[in-house]
Amino acid sequence: MATLHEEIDNWLAADLYGELSEDEQRQLHTHLVDCAACRKTHQETKTMNKILEETLAQQKPDPAFEQRILAVFRNRIPERSGFVKLLSDLMRLRAAQITAVAAVLLGLVQLGRMMTGETATTLRGHEGYTNEGLFRQPSQVAATGQTRAGGLGKSDELAARQAKDMAVAKPEAAPGAISELRRFPATVAPANAAQTEVPAQETRSEAMSYATEPSPAETPAAATANRKLIRNATVQLEIVSFDDAVQKITAFASEEHGYVATTSSLKQANGKLRGEVVVKVLPENLDRFLQKIRGLGELKNQTLGSEDVTKAYFDTDARLKNARVMEQRLIEMLKTKTGKVSDLLQVEKELGRVREDIEKMQGELKYWDSQVQFATVTISLVEKDMEEPAAFLLKERSQLALYAPDVEKIYNDIKALASQKVQITNAQLNRDSSGRISATMSMLIAPEESEAVIGRTKGFGRVENFQTQTERIAQGGSGMSENAKTKRDKVELNITISREEQEQALQQTSLRIRTSSVDEKAKELRALAEKQGGRVRSSTFNRDPDGRELANVWLRVPMKNYVSLMQSLNSLGKVENVSVQRQDRTGTQVDEANAPADVSIQVYSQGNIVSHESGPLATLRRTLAQSAGAIMWSLRMIGVAIAFLAPWVIALVALIWITKRVIRARQARR
Amino acid sequence: MDASEREQYRAAIHGDREAFEMIIRAHSRTLFAIAYGILQNREEAEDVVQDSLVNAWKTRWRVRDPEKFPAWLATIARHRAHDVFRRRRGVPFTHETIETNEPETTDSAAIDQQLHSALAALPELHRAALTLRYFEEMDYRSIENMLGLTNGALRGILGRALASLRKQLRPALASMD
Structure with missing residues (x-):
């Protein structure tokens, strides 16, 4: 330890600055009394201190120093005002920080959702459902009534217009006609004008109640009298007996002043029939007929449709009249026979064309008449248990x-x-x-x-x-x-x-026999096996430098001889370590008596054969191997982690470096 | 360090401007002492203090432990001053020539010059320690904290600094006695 004398400089300085404890002060003074050199140093030091105090006191900052520093600071870092300050103050709160992070995460999730196109489809799905619900009215409502109800659900405006139309078209009008009115509102416009003052809301509710009522299939009145409507329906029924159904349909048809147009049927392999009946009935009786048919069997499907050909019909009619007039005039021209031959030929040609047109139009009108006169009902019949196997x-x-x-x-x-x-x-x-x-x-x-x-x-x-x-x-x-x-x-x-x-043994046995004369016993063993109907599959014989002898023999015997072989083995020596493994094959038939059993026998001398896999050395070796493996594994994992992180770290560092360079460059310019 | 002080440092680190200005009031003289100790020039030292404070405000988030805030400020000031000092090194000290011209003038101005050059010969750290002691009358423990020294190191530093100065100024001292 350094003595006080050697460290006198430190002691003196500490004394000057009041950093010595009382005990230390006493020590110093004792030394100063004894040592002249230190006394001199002490004197010098005190003078030095005085000089320093005097000199450095002049260099102390003036009283306004802090104010100046603050002013400059405020000038160089202007205080943020208003919103930004509020925000930065707010962000100092832990709660605000957490909220902000949560908001950012939520935003990211939303952004990801938008980008992957995972939009909310629930609303549309719900709409679809309500429409469906409206369509699924009680089954007695006529199909047209259903479409009307759907229309009401979709658009109020459309519904109001429909309702008005309906008010015009008299309540007893057939529903089919109403839906047609909706499709061609222009045709009833003049009549509509007379009743526009009916409040839309009222007519609408009326229409609703009307639509849900079972349609009373009554004779269409004046409104439809001069309208040309083609009505048709298809019905799919599952019935018990095809022939019965056809008979009943024929009866219903004649009841409703109709007739069966065609019948066709097809017999399936399992004896069941499938067929189609086309019935023509008067349009006004159509609904009643359909009601009756439904009683025949289970209704699978029904569609009801109508086509308004009024406009086309009257157009064709008018054109027909014109064509007739034209025909008449052409005939007169021919009768007068004035003009050139070529002109007459022209007239002849024209007349031919006009007549062709007339015929075509007449045919068209006739066809429409027939279509309008009768409604077509196509009934598909399928017998029950159509799918039954033959x-x-x-x-x-x-x-x-x-x-x-x-x-x-x-x-x-x-x-x-x-x-x-x-x-x-x-x-x-x-x-x-x-x-x-x-x-x-x-x-x-x-x-x-x-x-x-x-x-x-x-x-x-x-x-x-x-x-x-x-x-x-x-x-x-x-x-x-x-x-x-x-x-x-x-x-x-x-x-x-x-x-x-090649057969896999049903049972595998391995055992060890300790004996003094291995070679001899192995030979004996072979003889034993032969006697039991077994075969030696392979055998080995070893002698190691220590003089230990080891013979391995693999035998295969039929299962029936297995037990006696095992008993006879006892005569060879001490049987040890018997392990039996049996492979029962479930679900198969096995001839067990003749199934092979493998026996592997190890005959050895000098009992203390220690396995390589036990003992302290082996344990140590295994431990070392395992730890080496663990180290290699962790190295590999570190490698993976580095490969995983490296690009990002490099990118980040590069970014920071560039930013720093930019900032420095900017500061240097300033 | 008491709790209110620590709270003040914590607030400043988190961007509380008022707290930071309070710290400026409390510590700018200390920083000045350090800077002056290194630079031996008042204007430069004041600039260093200002730069250091601005720099500290901008990088305040780097401080993990509020207790270390003053020491961290001191480190910034020291580095800053050191940078300035190094940049200046090419320019020779003017007073050295003056010293050689009139070495025997024993009045206070001459002693001033001698002291100046003696101080300049000291290591930066020693100078900073000296100025902290003489400007702010800080005790050893506080100076050690400020300059990031381990316990007890300052005793040797100040002892050697004083001894060195004393030896350089011995003729002048003798004449004063």
Whole structure:
């Protein structure tokens, strides 16, 4: 530690500035009494302090210093006024900050919505619904009444006009006529003028009540007398019996002074009928007729339409009259026979054309007359349970997996089964590069033969798997039927044949036998296996530098011999670590007695074989490997994060750098 | 630092202008002392104070801890003054020539000049510490806070500064005694 003497400068300064504690002051004074050099320094320091005080006191800022600084500050940073100040004051509040952030987020969401075109469709949907509701009036309302109601819902103005029109057209007018009036309001304009003073609101409500009433199909009065309306209707009915329905329709038609124009019917595969009847009835009886028809069966669909041909009709009529006059004049011209021959020829030609026109127009008028005279009702009839199936077909599909020592022989045996009733559709024998052989076959068997053929095929080898799938297919319809017949189709059989060795063992056993003489015991083991009808699939023998011996033997025995083999193994040595794994295959038929069981046996000497996978060293190694893996993984994640962030960070830094440069440049210019 | 002071700094950081002006009133002399200590020139020091305050107002959001606000102001002033000082370095001190011309004038004006050059020879930090002490009569702890020094460092600094000055002015001092 430095002594007071060495640090005398610091002590003296601290003493000057009153920074010494009482104890320190005492120490200093004691030292000063003792040390002449320090005393001198002390003296000098005091003088120095005096000079400094005097000199620097002159340099102290004047009293107006703060005011000046403030003035300059205010000048250089002008106070924000009014709204901006209010806003910045407000933004100092935490609540305001949160609100602002929320608002910005909300704005972004809204913007995103607008950009993705996700607009609110609820309003339009609701409108659609109300219209629909109006259209779904009680079913007894005539179809025209429904369209009127829809019209009212859509536009008040239109409805008021319609209602006025209706008031003119007399309340008992047929609804069809009313809808026509709406379509051609000009034709009733003169009559309309007489009653315009009727308040629109009143007529409208009247119209509403009228529209919802069941239409009283009464004879149209004077208003429709000279109007040319073509009315037609289509009705779709589901009925029980087609013939009954046609009879009843004929009866109804004659009741209403109409007739059945055409009848057509078509018989389906399941014996059900579908057909169409066209009936002509007087237009004034149309509604009553439709009511009656509805009682026949379930109404599926009905449309009612009418076409006003009044204008076209009278136009054609007028043109016809003109053409007649023209014809008359041309005839007179021919009669007088003045003028040149060429002129006469011209007149002849013209007359021909006019006559053609007249005929065409007459035909048109006649057609309209006939159409107007009778309303056309097209009735589509469909018998109930149209979809019922006519028959069922039973399809059987079987799959058979066989294991056999000689695949080729069995392949040929099965092929030999082919006959009229057993058709082989596909047969394939495969031999791969490693000499493994397998075969797949498909055949179609007549239903009566199927049992026998499948039974014989099963006898060819060891059945590993047999599956049958039956499917009932409805024909000529769908669903259930009480009286449809069921037929058996040909049975499809798919066979795969593999060599026995390739078969997966039903049961796998592994065990260890500790013994002193490995080689000998392994030989004994082979002999044992042979005795039990097993086969040695492979075997190994190892001797390591420590003199430990290890023999591995893999055996395959039929399941029926498995138990006795396991018992005989006890005679070889101490059986350890027996583990049995059984693979039961559900849903398949397995010949269990002959199914193979694999046994893997390890015969070893010198009992202390320690696994490499245990012990402190192995644990340490594994821990190290895992931690290395974890480090690599986190490195990779860091890499991903950097790759993810880097472009943004670079962009941000570049932006800040540019902004700074710009600001600096601007300041430099100033 | 008491609670009201801290509240004032916090308000200033959040843009309260009145609070900031209060801070200007309270601290501009300190800043001046620092700037003068470095620059040894009143006009320049005043400019530095003004620039520093404007700069501080614009970048006030950088201060995380309101308690560090005065120290932060001091740092700005120091850096600013240092910049000015460096820019000026090309220009030679005029008083040095004066000093050589009349070294033996022992009246107060001459001592002034000598003191000036002695001060100029000190490190900036030492000068700033000295002026803070002599202008504002601040205690060691406050000066350390202001200049961002660790506890106890100032004792050595001021001791060495005084010793250095004393040695440079020894002839003048001797004559004064």
